[in-house]
Amino acid sequence: MIHPTAQIDPSARIGANVTIGAYTIVGADVSIGDGTVVGPHVVIEGPTRIGQDNRISQFASIGGPPQDKKFSGERTELEIGDRNLIREFVTINRGTGEGGSLTRIGNDNWLLAYVHIAHDCIVGDHVVFSNYSALAGHAEIGDWTILSGYSGVHQFCKVGVHAFIGMGCxxxxxVPPFVMMANEARGRPRGINSEGLKRRGFDAARIGAIKRAYRTLFMAGLPLAEAREQLEVQAQDSEDVREMLAFLDRSERSLAR
Known part of the structure; x- marks a missing residue:
């Protein structure tokens, strides 16, 4: 199941039932889990750990060194979980020594054509990166987030769970959890991701609580400290509002409001 033209470094660890296509290069210190399919003309550099049942399309570049002038060749890694779809011309870089030394991709994500994941990024599970979307270094993306085509996330920014980043934004x-961002709103919030939440089984009560929290945080005209006090009261009856509060506590940059 490994094409004879593929070049596999002797130190690479290849799991059971792995398929590797023609002219693909698998470098030193690379691990590929069971059932993963790697297409032709893919380059995978190490140290990189790839889990099980992933699908990597032709011309992807996985585990390359970070595009960071401070990088001086120190050992850094890339970890990719299970059941991810990585399409054509996707690029994913390893971490940097100063940034934690690790880029991590979770499980069940879709990275469509020409997506770029920079060094030291942390991506959760069930995230969709539409064509040409990109993350700068050190970005964090929560579970179930959708990044539309041509969208981009600045370095060190965090995007919460179930958020939606509009096309070209x-x-x-x-960006707090559950929030929609729109390019036509000049990169500002435009409501909550109601449709996405419905598709994932959120009932009317949960969505209503999230809407109240959104109005408190973004529409009431309150200083952030006062808005947070009101959210603490609302969080007593809503796990989702507690998720928003936890995100605010973790936020290190300015909040999109």
Missing amino acids: LVGSD
Whole structure:
């Protein structure tokens, strides 16, 4: 199941039932889990750990060194979980020594054509990166987030769970969970991701609580400290509002408001 033209470094660890296509290069210190399919003309550099049942399409570049002038060749890694789809011309870089030394991709994500994941990024599970979307270094993306085509996230920004980044939207601040960002709103919030939440089984009560929290945080005109006090009261009856509060506590950049 490994094409004879593929070049596999002797130190690479290849799991059971792995398929590797023609002219693909698998470098030193690479591990590929059981059932993963790697297409032709793919380059995978190490140290990189790839889990099980992933699908990597032709011309992807996985585990390359970070595009960071401070990188001086120190050992850094890339970890990719299970059941991810990585399409054509996707690029994913390893971490940097100063940034934690690790880029990590979770499980069940879709990275469509020409997506770029920079060094030291942390991506959760069930994230969709549409064509040409990109993360700068040190970005964090929560579970179930969708990044539309041509969208981008600035370095060190965090995007919370179940958020939706609209087409062409450039994110320069932290985006709380459940929030929609729109390019036509000049990178500002435009409501909550109601349709996405419904598709994932959120009932009317949960969505209503999230809407109240959104109005408190973004529409009431309150200083952030006062809005947070009101969210603490609302969080007593809503795990989702507690998720928003936890995100605010973790936020290190300005909040998209």
